[in-house]
Amino acid sequence: MDFTVETATDAVVDSFRETEDQRLREILESLTRHLHAFVTDIKPTLEEWEAAIGFLTAVGRKCDDSRQEFVLLSDILGVSMIVETMNGAEEGTESTVLGPFHMTASPRRELGDSIDLVGTGRPCVVSGQVLSADGTPLPGAELDVWQCDEQGFYDVQQPDAQPPGNGRGLFRTDDEGRFWFRSVVPSHYPIPTDGPVGRLLEATGRHPYRPAHVHFIVSAAGHRPVTTHAFVAGSPYIGSDAVFAVKRSLITDFTESYDEQAAAHFGVATPFTHARFDVVLTPEVVLAPEAEASQ
Template identity: 55%
Template sequence: MTGDGLFDIARSAEVVNARIDDSVSPRLADVMRVVTRHAHAAIKEAAITQDEWMAAIGFLTQTGHMSNDWRQEFVLLSDVLGISMLVDGLNHQRPAGATENTVLGPFHVANAPRRQLGDSISADNKGEPTLVIGRVTDTAGRPIAGATLDVWQANDDGFYDVQQPDAQPKWNLRGVFETDAEGRYWFTSVKPRFYPIPDDGPVGTLLRALGRHPFRPAHLHFIVGAPGYDEAVTHIFVPDCPYLHQDPVFGVKPSLIADFQHTVDKAEQGQYGFSGPFWKVEWNFILDGARP
């Protein structure tokens, strides 16, 4: 460092970090030192010009202006850069066999309706009928009674209800279920389909500039939890989706790819209350004991 506190290109990060007062939170000081050091190093390595830096500031400004109560453009930016998955992965490392986390996404809505086991979450009657059935257990295979499953998905047109408040019924394709005494759950919905993340803002402009597409592979969202267990924020993915290996938010993990079976057997249709062919996916969630 120069010793007089004045800016110096060669030691730019060190000069800035030296201004952090000893009285601030040690964690804040540590994080800001790392961020400043890597930001300065990146600007030097890429030899960022004045015009490029002003364009970056303009991009971030537009990202802020695009954000509102139901659309968080900064979350979207974090997602498409793989940062959301990185932070989530570092903070939710679980033992082998436990259900893995993936990104929450920007369209979760709290306080969805509580539904009875076997209910349908589809209110617009679009799409191919689908049965989702399974169990919630701990890592030793013991059933977890009373576990909650908060589930949501896009409709057959590729939109969540909050994206089309005038076109979709409220709470369409959303619901909260509770497992029975044997840890079982089941409900009906429609087969998920792929859809584009919102690409009419600065994040969409960035994707196009990078030659990337906006299509998320078909999936259902889940938040699965029970007292005393580490909550799982996760998806299950449709295996035949053309975008399965090209998720723009990097949310796909091999352990989350499900097996959707097309069921034409009339006896099984009658057993589950369907009047014709339907899709069936059996999926078990395995929760890890909560850590301090």
């Protein structure tokens, strides 16, 4: 059969018919149909097609151990948030994007430790409790935390200015599911614009800024983990995040406190900034043996 624009889609879809992995076959068939429909819709010239291949090649070349340009591309196109939202729990703390800077392991820290190894920003305490959906505290839950500094940079962006692990910490909740750590108030910041994704934003007249936030990945035995942010209420760009990640329920007050008792408990001096961010996890659904057998 001749390969034409009209026959191309069916021919390529048919080429996957022997794929043993049915999920892989389903994905490839859908990808083929949607991609072919997109191409026949926009009718790219050969020069435009070559430019698209060159762009994707440049995105790949920009990826390294401390930078994930493909994640950044997925973020600014809204794909990351679609995937996160489709896979998020129906109850509990809402999920949001992982972001391109979770590229290095967070150091294990004790409750109350500071993740600020530089000490130049406004002192801040982040505290909260990890709970199951029914309100039961979850002792021993793990929180992987990372954030930029008060200038808007992550440690991996400034290896000469920030020590490795600055702004990062791996914590476990206490017997009542509580956690607290010291840090600085993060800043809003631009996503990296020195690569192909930045050039795409410039070409489309879009700004590259994200509102201030602290990243969390929270997990506990028997529960679905959640990747989320605590967004600083009132931060610039809270209504126009470049990666579409803000959800109303995640906007958190970072409030100036003069509470001497609280300051003594957290090991800081007054005044300090305090943010309360509770995390609710959804229990994993455990299927009965007969239900598993029927699937």
